[in-house]
Amino acid sequence: MPAGFTVDEMKRVDEVVEKRRRIKQGELLFSNGEAFTSLYAIRTGFFKTCVTSADGREQVTGFQMAGEIIGMDGIVSDHHNCNAVALEDAEVCEMPFASVEDLSRELPGLQRHVHKIMSREIVRENSVMMLLGNMRAEERLAAFLLNLVQRLHARGLSQSELVLRMTREEIGSYLGLKLETVSRAFSKFSEEGIIEVKQRHVKIIAPEALKKIFNPQTYF
Amino acid sequence: MPAGFTVDEMKRVDEVVEKRRRIKQGELLFSNGEAFTSLYAIRTGFFKTCVTSADGREQVTGFQMAGEIIGMDGIVSDHHNCNAVALEDAEVCEMPFASVEDLSRELPGLQRHVHKIMSREIVRENSVMMLLGNMRAEERLAAFLLNLVQRLHARGLSQSELVLRMTREEIGSYLGLKLETVSRAFSKFSEEGIIEVKQRHVKIIAPEALKKIFNPQTYF
DNA sequence: GTAGTCATTTGATATGCATCAAAGACTATT
DNA sequence: AATAGTCTTTGATGCATATCAAATGACTAC
Numbered sequence: 001m002p003a004g005f006t007v008d009e010m011k012r013v014d015e016v017v018e019k020r021r022r023i024k025q026g027e028l029l030f031s032n033g034e035a036f037t038s039l040y041a042i043r044t045g046f047f048k049t050c051v052t053s054a055d056g057r058e059q060v061t062g063f064q065m066a067g068e069i070i071g072m073d074g075i076v077s078d079h080h081n082c083n084a085v086a087l088e089d090a091e092v093c094e095m096p097f098a099s100v101e102d103l104s105r106e107l108p109g110l111q112r113h114v115h116k117i118m119s120r121e122i123v124r125e126n127s128v129m130m131l132l133g134n135m136r137a138e139e140r141l142a143a144f145l146l147n148l149v150q151r152l153h154a155r156g157l158s159q160s161e162l163v164l165r166m167t168r169e170e171i172g173s174y175l176g177l178k179l180e181t182v183s184r185a186f187s188k189f190s191e192e193g194i195i196e197v198k199q200r201h202v203k204i205i206a207p208e209a210l211k212k213i214f215n216p217q218t219y220f
Numbered sequence: 221m222p223a224g225f226t227v228d229e230m231k232r233v234d235e236v237v238e239k240r241r242r243i244k245q246g247e248l249l250f251s252n253g254e255a256f257t258s259l260y261a262i263r264t265g266f267f268k269t270c271v272t273s274a275d276g277r278e279q280v281t282g283f284q285m286a287g288e289i290i291g292m293d294g295i296v297s298d299h300h301n302c303n304a305v306a307l308e309d310a311e312v313c314e315m316p317f318a319s320v321e322d323l324s325r326e327l328p329g330l331q332r333h334v335h336k337i338m339s340r341e342i343v344r345e346n347s348v349m350m351l352l353g354n355m356r357a358e359e360r361l362a363a364f365l366l367n368l369v370q371r372l373h374a375r376g377l378s379q380s381e382l383v384l385r386m387t388r389e390e391i392g393s394y395l396g397l398k399l400e401t402v403s404r405a406f407s408k409f410s411e412e413g414i415i416e417v418k419q420r421h422v423k424i425i426a427p428e429a430l431k432k433i434f435n436p437q438t439y440f
Numbered sequence: 441g442t443a444g445t446c447a448t449t450t451g452a453t454a455t456g457c458a459t460c461a462a463a464g465a466c467t468a469t470t
Numbered sequence: 471a472a473t474a475g476t477c478t479t480t481g482a483t484g485c486a487t488a489t490c491a492a493a494t495g496a497c498t499a500c
Contacts (some may be wrong), residue, residue: 037485048462051346054435059350073346075339082346101332105325110323118338119295124300126271126293130279132352133396137457168478176353178458188349201476215274250441326474357487388448398488403449 004109012109016103017041018092029070029084029092035073038094043068045090046165049073049082050173061173061178062124063087063166065151069117071097087165134178140175141185145195149204160207164200224329233330235355236323237261237313239325241264249290249304249312262286265310266385269302270393280394282344283307283386283390285371289337291317307385352396360395361405362433365415380427384420 004012004013007079014219020043024027027049029040061082064070074080075097099123104111127200131140145162164171177185187203189195194210196203225233240263243249249260249267267284284290295302295317325330326379350359365382374377384417386404389399392398397405406422414430416423422432 029296049349053350053354056356058351059346059352061346061349067367073341073343076336076343078290081343101335102329105328105331108321108325111325113323114335116296118342119292120333122341122345123293123296123301125342125349126279126281127283129348129352130271130273130277132280132349133279133393134273168475173353179478180459180480181457183477184457187479387446399448400450401448401487404487407449437494 002076003089005107009107009109009191009207012103013107015097016099018096018099019094020209021094022107023086023092024092025086028088028142029075030080030084030092031083034080035185036071036078036080038095038096039069039100040084040094042068043093045092047084047090048087048166048170048174049084051082057074058173061128061208063174066155072118072121087170096116107191108139125200128174137175137177137181138185138213140177141171141182141189142210144171144175145202146207146210146214147215149207160204162202164202167212221239225327231327232323233327236315237317238316238319239314241312241314243306243312245306245308248386249306249310249433251303252298254294254300254301256291256300256317257296258316259289259291259320260304260312260314262288262290263311263313265312266307267277267304267310268307268386268394269304271302278393280386280390281348283368283394286375290410291343292334292338303419307390309433313384357401358405358408358433360397361391361402362408363429364391364395365422365424366427366430369427380420380424382424384422391419 003115018038021040021076023031023045026118030036032052042064044066046066048060049062049064049070050058050060064084070084071080073082100110100114104114105144131143149159149162150163151163166174167179168182171177172179172182175182186195189210190197192209194204194206194213196205234275238258241260242438243250243265245410250256252272253419262284265336266286266357267290269282269284270278270280272278283333284304290304291300293302320334326333349364355363369379373381379388386394387399387403392399392402393403406415406417409419409430412429414424414426416425
């Protein structure tokens, strides 16, 4: 995945991948408390990560798709600090973290890549905090849809159409909203002609309108 | 800071520190958009980090104290993605990130330490997401106070008394609440005899009660 | 010491989202 | 094709927190 390697280096990076693992929809890739050994590169499929409070409340902390890395929550304590659940049948590459560290001591490019991935996650979570702390329901959903479609587009998929892999409840958990509120926001966008919604199929008709909702100030 | 080094290794780690920098209360250690060059180890003082939305809303993403590292938000894009403001006169050690990377390629202990620091930040932000997404005002404040006093205690300070370095508004921003709500929650805790509040001086009278508020379920 | 500023508290009211409830739509199973 | 189960939508109502407002208290600069 990182660029700028020689053929030989690339080969060594590939060798870090210990094995492929298939995860069926609904199954856990790893769970809270489990010993941490590896990072996982998602090859296909879609995951959610979530944390649970002592009294059982669940907070979805992220949705991850092909090409993204999960498991970094486990490094600090050698145990995972969240659950990773496949939202559709998935395949991941298991990368033992000890091997990643060994090789990244030899390849500065890999080392930098690992640091960037973790930094990116920190920055992403910063913006989620902004969402949860300051935005209203429709702003949150607009931001969510724009982010999702942007990531899908970067993978060669449509800029305007997407299939949600998660329920309204999971979207709500991620955005700090109840499922009914998410549903109402979808309906509102739909009535306003901004999107078309048919179950989990969403078509973005007016991306500009979504951006405007996400960030009203830009348009003054 | 990391343990398990020989005297010689320790010396090399120390040499990564390029210089000390003093930051006066209210001043920026770094700001959003600024080129990223270094991580900073806080020697003395107290910081907040915050992000700002395009329309000017501010979200405090964390409070950092002596012994903690800030700046990791800048690695991903070579530019900082938040502001770091000193809430009291402070002194930091500047550690050029290129040197950190160079040395951590040689010292696996340092490499692991860097990874853990970043992972810890990811996990911390996960719990803030839980706070913002699922908890009510008093639960958030209880969690905040417990976290703060625990970190201070780890630094040899009191388990029960603390001086807040931030305003009610900054606490509110961190917790996704308005300053009035924070103030009311303080008053409520105070009326109930859980804490004593005199301006920014807080004395925790009944830590158990705070823990119970934070996590009611444990006590059933 | 005094004026001025900023931070905090407290009260009254408003509002956005949660909660409760029920019906409808889709999916899987038999 | 019928049935059960899950997910989603929509409506009615309630509540936690935001908003607006004003008073008080602390701190700063002169």
